[in-house]
Amino acid sequence: MANPPTSASATTGVRAAARAAYFVSDSTGITAETLGSALLANFPGVTFRRHTIPFVDTAGGARDVVADIQRAADGGAAPIVFATVKSDLIMQELALSGAVVIDLLGGHLRELEAALGSTASEQLGQFHGVGDLERYFARMRAVEYAIEHDDGQSMRALDMADVIIIAPSRCGKTPTTMYLALQYGLLVANYPLTDDDFPADGLPSAVARYVDKCFGLTTTPLRLSQVRHERRPSSTYSSLAQCTLELRRAEDLYRRNRVPFLNSSTKSVEEMSAVIMQSMRLRS
Amino acid sequence: MANPPTSASATTGVRAAARAAYFVSDSTGITAETLGSALLANFPGVTFRRHTIPFVDTAGGARDVVADIQRAADGGAAPIVFATVKSDLIMQELALSGAVVIDLLGGHLRELEAALGSTASEQLGQFHGVGDLERYFARMRAVEYAIEHDDGQSMRALDMADVIIIAPSRCGKTPTTMYLALQYGLLVANYPLTDDDFPADGLPSAVARYVDKCFGLTTTPLRLSQVRHERRPSSTYSSLAQCTLELRRAEDLYRRNRVPFLNSSTKSVEEMSAVIMQSMRLRS
Known part of the structure; x- marks a missing residue:
């Protein structure tokens, strides 16, 4: 075993070096990466070198990962491994690495078995499997x-929309729309509020009849100006005055x-999507 | 406490009823929902009624959730609660619900504190926070x-692409492209392979010079025919013969x-995205 205990780093002069963190999964690694990163975010004083290794579903694959982890440790502090791996055999291989292995799955499965009074099925877990067609x-x-x-x-098929996001340009309509579509399969349209839409008191005529489906975005003038400046530097469009006006009107x-x-x-x-779904009662 | 122990369900005649499962979070609930669902997938014999409750970040909010959980239990089996909540106070409130509370966060934080020899910061965890601008x-x-x-x-700026996904129509280019963009911020273009592209031996001229960035998708003729049938029923486009031909050529x-x-x-x-990133060495 090439890995000394954690405290060794203090004596080898690499204390300030980044600590290796691995996200190891028998599937895509998305859950290991997301939860692992969230956990690491609680230690802002430590720098981490991150590695995601998906599809580790054989003992041979696990041994390759172990070799990799041991190279990364290289006599310094023991790497941290966040694992979403269902097979006991693979978990045993990972334990041989000398890393601190945090099992994001196994312990909770045991808790669930106790609560449900039944045994977890033997297949590999399908975290992000294709599911039903x-x-x-x-x-x-x-x-x-x-x-x-x-x-x-397009104004076609707006009546099918689950939500219509409305906002001035660059308030975050497009990425939020895509996230809601991809993550939850919701039909989301978005519509820009431009100067043309403001003389009247009502919503733009294109979306007025769907007022119950509308959700608005706003931001701060400074932030909007920064974001617009990225696209068109030093334009009226990105000026603080114009941004302030458009946001107030919106x-x-x-x-x-x-x-x-x-x-x-x-x-x-992600947060905007969760708020929109909660507000529009799109999930229970 | 209105909640009897789990085994009571056997005597109340609601054994076949769906078990309530809650995903409770002080943030978006995405991690609780993803990992919780993955854990539940290991018990295919049990039916669950799922509820996601995001942004539970006050004791008052927690008490509302507890009331909700107790209504859901209604004398039947204790609900299961998957929690990604950092505050001990809120966790204590949830524990009063009588539900089986599975803490996806706290235990692992203690493991990390031990491994890193430092204490988790006091702020609420920013799972899906805006992060840096x-x-x-x-x-x-x-x-x-x-x-x-x-x-x-558009063929503009293809030299900036991290990946160009190529495939016949309806093999999954678009959702995979969006997922890679949203989840990882990668620049991903996609290009359809049509009949016009097949007389020659090489790649379509539009993408030929970027061959090192190209990644291809294929599928089975039957699956492609099903998916195309959704769009254009009973067309040549969706016929098994046409699908077989296009896939073989691709x-x-x-x-x-x-x-x-x-x-x-x-x-x-998610799986396709993970494979593409691994294959194109887009993550370490």
Whole structure:
């Protein structure tokens, strides 16, 4: 075993070096990476070198990973391994690496077995498997719908939309739309609020009849100006004055028409999607 | 406490009723839902009624959830709660519900504290927080790039692409492209292989010079025919003969040009994305 205990790093002079963190999975590694990263975020004082290794589903594959981990340790602090691996045999191989192995799956499976009074099935877990064909179709359709209805490009089939996201340019409509489509298979259209839409008090005529499906986005003028500056530097479009005006008008419009809305400036695409789904009662 | 022990369900005649499962989070609930669903998938004999409750970040919010859980239990088997909640106070509230609470976070944080020899920071975990603005920009740019370069619509800026996905129509190019863009901020273009592209031996001229960035998709003729039938029933386009021909030609093209490729028929969008990233060495 080439791996000394954790404390050895203090004496080898590599204390400031980044700690190796592995996300190892018998499937895509997405869950290991997401939960593992969330856990690591609680230690802002430590720097990590991250490696995701998906599809580790044989003992031979596990031995390759172990060799990799041992090279990464290289006499320094023991690497951290976040594992979503169902096979006991593979977990045993990983334990031989000398790394700190955090099992994101096995312990919870035992808890569930106790709660449900039944034994987990023997197959490898299908975390992100293809599932049923119907769900796959729904997702494909949703992504295509989102592309077709991005940025007010098409007004066709708006009556099918689960949500219509409205906002001035660059408030985060497009990525939020795509996330809702891909992650949840929802039909999401989005429509830009431009200067043309503001003389009247009501919603733009294209979406007015679907007011119950509308959800508004806003942001801070400074943030909007920064984001627009990325696209068109030093333009009226990206000026703080123009951004301030458009956001104020958009928020007035939302309030007048009782359209629920959200400030996107401090929120990730995932957070905005979760708020929209909760607000529009799109999930239980 | 209204909740009897699990075994009571056997005597109340609701044994066959669905068991309530809650995904409770102080953030979006995405991690709780993903890992919780993966764990539940190991018990195919049990039916679950699922509820995701995001943004539970106050004791008052937790008490509302507890009331909800107790209503769901209604004298039957104890609900299962998967929690990604950092606050001990909120976890204590949830424990009062009488449900089986599976803590996806706390135990692993203690393991990490021991391994790193330091204490987790006190702030609420930012699972899916906005992170740095740079990463947000990268993701927005990637989604816009993907929309612009979907289905060979634009050949502009292909030299910037991290990957160009090529395949006959309906093999899964578009959702895979969007997933890679949204989840990883990669610049992904996709290009359809049509009959016009097959007389020659080489790749279509539009993408030939980027052969090192190309990744091919294929599927089974039957699956392709099913998927195409969804769009254009009883057409030549969706006929088994046409699908068989196009897939054979596409696979020949991949092999002749040493383009790595993948059969999408049994793979989810997440799995395909993970394979593509591994194959193109787009993550460490």
